Amino acid sequence: MKSEPLKIEDSQEIDFSSNDSQSFFGRISSRILNQKEDSKTADLSILKTSEALLLLQNYEETRQGWFWSTDKVGNITYITDSLAEVMNQSQQELIGTPFLELFRESKDQGCSERTLRFILAKQSPFDQLQLQADIGDGGRWWSVSGKPQLDKSGNFIGYRGNGKDITAQRRSENESSRLAMFDSLTGLANRTSISKTLQTMLSTLKQQKRTCAIMLLDLDRFKQVNDTLGHLAGDELLKQVAKRLLNAIGKRGEVSRIGGDEFEILLPDCEDRGELGQLSNAIISSLSQPYSVDGCRCIIGVSIGIAISPFDGMTSEDLITGADLALYAAKAGGRGRFHFFSKDLQQSAKDRRILEEDLRDALSNDELSLSYQPIVNAKDGVVRGVEALMRWNHPERGPISPAVFIPIAEDANLIKSLGEWALNRACSDAVKWPNNFRVAVNVSPIQFADEKLPSLVLKALKVSGLKAERLELEITESVFLEGSEKTEKMFADLKEIGVRLALDDFGTGYSSLSYLQTAPFDKIKIDQSFVRGATIPGSRNSAIIAAIVALAEALDMETTAEGIEAMDELEWIRDLNVSHVQGYVYSMAVQAEELLLLVKNGEWIVNPNGPAKFRQDRVSMYRKVQAVHENHCYSVMIRNISATGALMEGLSEVPVGTKFVIDFGDGQLALAVVRRSEKLQQGIEFEERLVSDGNGGLCTRRRVSPYLIASAGMHIPNIPADFYPTSIYPNPLNSLPAFYSANDKR
Known part of the structure; x- marks a missing residue:
């Protein structure tokens, strides 16, 4: 007798809303077994079907995955109990709700949710689509697959499919992505x-x-x-x-x-x-x-x-x-x-590499020397000592600024050899001066960290014959980052030799009162940044320097103010009881031979000489720029420049009050008005102050955009020539020039 396939008649349809504790697959399995008992001819196919359904039931119970089905309009007709629990709902509550409502559309995965909506509408199969569950904070993710179901006539009747939780996998992937970024x-x-x-x-x-x-x-x-x-x-x-x-x-x-x-x-x-x-x-x-x-x-x-x-x-x-x-x-x-x-930094980088090679030979070629700037008693003008400043006279380029070659020496690991040479030379020069004359030598943090420094100092003193108390080592605050024990030992070793110690550049960003209590300094040098502009109304530098002086006096230390250039600054420093002064108001650095002549009588008294009042720093230069007036552009020379103005040279018959646009190049345009005019020179004042370029120079706050310059028909390296095809620049020949240029012949 042939066995008939298992059938579930309409009248026998399963009620998914039933409270029967048996799962769908359990009930189907039970009916199959009943049919098996009633039929002596049940074949192997029924047994296989029964076993498969039991396995699916067991799979659901392990919560490794879940099953779902929908009707033709997309409403849920079956959902695994375990998934309903995860959704904080019962299976009964989910039956009849749209399948799409199980998922959240968000910025992170909106594309996948919209893809699912499109797939269901097209009645297409899909496999392992990653979707975000609409639960709580949306931190749970599922991988969902589904296949459309058709009746005997080929009509679409809904979907059947499965899914599994991939939250841990997604979190791992997200963490990997996060770590990668x-x-x-x-x-x-x-x-x-x-x-x-x-x-x-x-x-x-x-x-x-x-x-x-x-x-x-x-x-x-x-x-x-x-x-x-x-x-x-x-x-x-x-x-x-x-x-x-x-x-x-x-x-x-x-x-x-x-x-x-x-x-x-x-x-x-x-x-x-x-x-x-x-x-x-x-x-x-x-x-x-x-x-x-x-x-x-x-x-x-x-x-x-x-x-x-x-x-x-x-x-x-x-x-x-x-x-x-x-x-x-x-x-x-x-x-x-x-x-x-x-743009000049590219050339500077090449020059720096060349200078580094030249600096390696500078000592052996006798290109280095020391100059000495006097340190003057603020009250009587008597020079009490000098600071040794290294100079490099390059055979081809001439004098090279220490601001240029000292950083090169530090990066090239040459600072120790240069520092040792400067120490020996300063001691050998100073021994020729009167006995009350001291010499100060800068010690870099790299030198200070070298445990051989005390022995090098002892050797320099012994070879030269200079008394230890006449040598003053200037040390910056940055040495304190090396660690207290090592630093304290170095200070103790140096003081045992008998040399003086000065704290250089005090107040430049690493200051702490704590190490002044323990470090055996004899002097505090007040950085010139506290002096610059201190006499301008509203400056707080007076209070700061007064506090430094009071602290130094309490600790029995001297004070030296650096960078004094104007008479009003000098008077101000004196009023604050700073003990010593160093700066151009007294003297620039002098060569050793000249200094020897100045101190041969045993005492050097310097009279101050400088501008009456401080003015904004002016940067000396010899630079060609363009000065635009109305429809004309003139080539002029800038002799010096400050944040507020400049000395311009090259035009004649320029009335006071004339306005110019000064083109410094690279999109830097500054509006200026002539405040003083004499022959071929004009003193101009900028309508907007220039700002620091961070390296001792000045620049305009803003630059004219290359987009705008290109739109005017001028070539800009960063923008293609055809970026703006039409020139809107005025014709400079529409009128006669207003001023004579130095090169004009009329």
């Missing part, structure tokens, strides 16, 4: 992430003609902390640095760690170099404050390079290269400062 130590974006962000940002900003600034930061002296306290302490320090950077930047941009002790900051819609300079100084100040790591006090610094798009480049590669060159210049300029990119 974020720095695991600080939680900041990493190099890969910030590079993608920069490329996307530049593409968007280029279309919208907007700007973007990039900052590259490199921590100063971090390696010394890492080597002294260990890598775990270094990691903790980096975490604290990251927090300070996030606080400094806020919502203005994105901060990333691109490796080691290097960080990168992206600032969209930012081109104001005045604001960028202020932000850079705020970052430098914040990161230079002491850190507490595992009970130890650490002090580091930071140097910053800045490039701005589209002025300095329109691709990520150009901007990174520009910011990197600017960072290199900032570190070369003395560290703890910022620098804007400029």
Whole structure:
């Protein structure tokens, strides 16, 4: 007798809303077994079907997956009990609800949810579609598969399918993605992430003609902390640095760690170099404050390079290269400062490599020398000593500034040999001077960290015959980051020799009253940054210097104010009871031979001589610029420049009050008015103050956008020639020039 296939007649349809504790598969299995008992001819196919259904029931109970089915309009006709529990509902409550309501449409996976909606509408099969469950915070994910069902006539009657929980897998994938895009130590974006962000940002900003600034930061002296306290302490320090950077930047941009002790900051819609300079100084100040790591006090610094798009480049590669060159210049300029990119930095980088090679031969070629600047008693004008300043006279380039070659020496590991040479030369020169005359020699942090320093000092004194009390070693505050025990031992060894110790550049960012209580200093040198502009109304520097003087007197220390140039500054310093003065108001540095003649009578008295009042620093230069007046452009020379004005040379018959646009190049335009005019020279005043370029120079706060310049028909390297096809520049021949140029022949 042939067995008939298992049938469930309409009248026998299962009631899914029933409270029967048996599952769907359990009830089907029971009926099959009953049919088996009633039929002696049940064949093997029924047994196989029964076993399969029991296995599916067992699978549901293990909660490794779940099953579902819908009717033709997409409402649920079956759902596994375990899934209903996860949804915080009963199976009965879910029956009849739309299948799509099980899933959440969100920004993270809206595409998949919309894909499911489209698939169900098209009645297409789908496999392992990843969907976000509409539960709680949406943190649960499912992989869902489904197949459309047809009746005997081929009509669509609904879906049957299965699903499984893939939340753990998704979290693992998300964590892997996060680790690939974020720095695991600080939680900041990493190099890969910030590079993608920069490329996307530049593409968007280029279309919208907007700007973007990039900052590259490199921590100063971090390696010394890492080597002294260990890598775990270094990691903790980096975490604290990251927090300070996030606080400094806020919502203005994105901060990333691109490796080691290097960080990168992206600032969209930012081109104001005045604001960028202020932000850079705020970052430098914040990161230079002491850190507490595992009970130890650490002090580091930071140097910053800045490039701005589209002025300095329109691709990520150009901007990174520009910011990197600017960072290199900032570190070369003395560290703890910022620098804007400029096109001449590319040539400077080549020159620096050449100078490094030349500097290696400078000592053997006798190209180095010492000059001595007097340190004068503020009350009687008597010179009490001098500071030794290293000079390099290059055989081809002439005098090279110490601000240029000292950083090169530090990076090239030449500072120890140069420092030892300077110590020996200063002692051998000083022994020829009167016995009451002292010589001060700078000791770099690298020298101070060398345990051989005391023996080198002893050797220099012994060979020269100079008494120890006549030698003064000037030491910067940065030496205190090396660790208290090592630092204290070095101080003790030096004081045992009998030399004097001066704390140099006091107040420049690493100051702490705590080490003044223990470090055996004989003098505090007040940095010239406290002197500059101190006589201008509203300056708080008087109160700061008065406090430093009072502290020094209480600790029985002398004080020296550096960089005094004007008579009003000198009078102000005297009123504050600063004991000694150093600066151009008394004398520039003199050669050893000249100094020997000046002190041969045993005493050198210097009368102050300088401008009556302090004025803004002027940078001497000899630079051609363009001066635009009405429809005419003149080539003129800038002799010197300050934040508020400049001395312009090259035009005659220029009335006072005439307005010019001064074109310094690279999009830097400054509105100026003539305040003084004499023959071929004009003193001009800028309508908007220039700002610091971070390296001793000046620049305009803003630059004219390359987009605008290109639209005027002028060629800009960063923008293709056909970017703007039409020139709108006025014809300069429409009228006669208003002034005579120095080169004109009329």
